[in-house]
Amino acid sequence: MQMGVDALPAACYALPVLVSLLTIRFFYVLWRNGQPSSRPRAAGLRCLIVLGSGGHTAEMMNIVTTLQKDRFTPRYYVAALTDNMSLQKAQVYEESLIESGGNKTVENAHFVQIYRSREVGQSYITSIATTLLATLHAMWLVIRIRPQVIFCNGPGTCFPLCVSAFLLKALGLGWSCIFYIESIARVKKLSLSGLLLYKLRIADQFSVQWPQLQQKYPRACYAGRLM
């Protein structure tokens, strides 16, 4: 009984302190987002590469082939559960790497499937449940993989993954840099995932492939076309 009386005021003091600490941390993360790293890096970074059908995989694999593999390793490829082509393409590429340069790459590539929040043509009522499931799954994946770098270019599955990574940052459980490269198919408008990640300032670096899109979204950078 005595304990209960003591615990109540303690909680009354602790709660606002905790909330304000979290708020400060949240704003620190928001401010820190988008700031380039000042320390030079040497070691390999764990990266999460989000693939998706409809041209996303082709563009992403174009980036992956250009990346310096020793810097970005191990690589976790993620694609939607219903999309079996994308991971296959990544697998073919990783196997070609193994053939060309010894067999140590074999543990460096991992392939993960993720629930999709909404299938094409799914009704809105059931999609609430599936979106929730997809978000929980994305959170679980991010906690398990703890990526240091995330690459994505706009499939629907990338949004819950990026939000989960951001929440982890805000809670101080890990730090990841999110790179968003908008698809070449977007000339005048951003995709929904792109727009959300841009407006919410979740992406650390936001690139577009057309100069007219960069003029519309000044915080984005333009670095030419990928294809």
Add this chain to the structure above:
Amino acid sequence: MRRRVLGFQCMFPNLGRASPRRRIPLGTITILQWPTEVILLKNLVRTGEEMGSRERRVVFVTVGTTCFDALVKAVDSDEVKEALLHKGYTDLLIQMGRGTYMPSKVSVNSTLQVDYFTFSPSIADYIREASLVISHAGSGSILETLRLGKPLIVVVNEDLMDNHQSELAEELANRKHLFCARPQTLQETVEAMELNNLLPYMPGDAKQVVTLISKFLGFPVD
């Protein structure tokens, strides 16, 4: 006379468009009535020779993994086939994806060879062999065709809900890398197209983007 010609073509459906090695043997003439049939036969063999000696000019139609019956129907229409034939194309090959509309392989009034299939793992090979590509507006098909340097007509699917696809096609059409059409305007586009007006497309690469990423992460840039 007219009926006889038709019956004749039924017996030898490949005659009009045969390559020289498929020319009918001389002995067959004996069962035909002299002299009209022989004249006809001579004419047909001659056109066959012309077609065979001339190089094949294939029009390859691709819808990717989508269902785009409106495009297949448009290409299958007599007007578009006529326009393609008029432009000197000899073959029409349609990759119809998940569509259900079956194009007709024989066309009555033209000698355009029509063939179709649903999917193939090596679309690039078909593009490489084509003289003209008519494609849906998917970024993969568009960029692959431009990379291989083939003349391209992109047909935008207007039935798609979120039609962001037309953005890329229209931008590249403004830059004169391709022609952009709708299923109902395909005929006019084919008739009006001037392949010499197209500019070659310089493919981009990921080097700049990767440099930006490396810089951001604090890696030394080489």
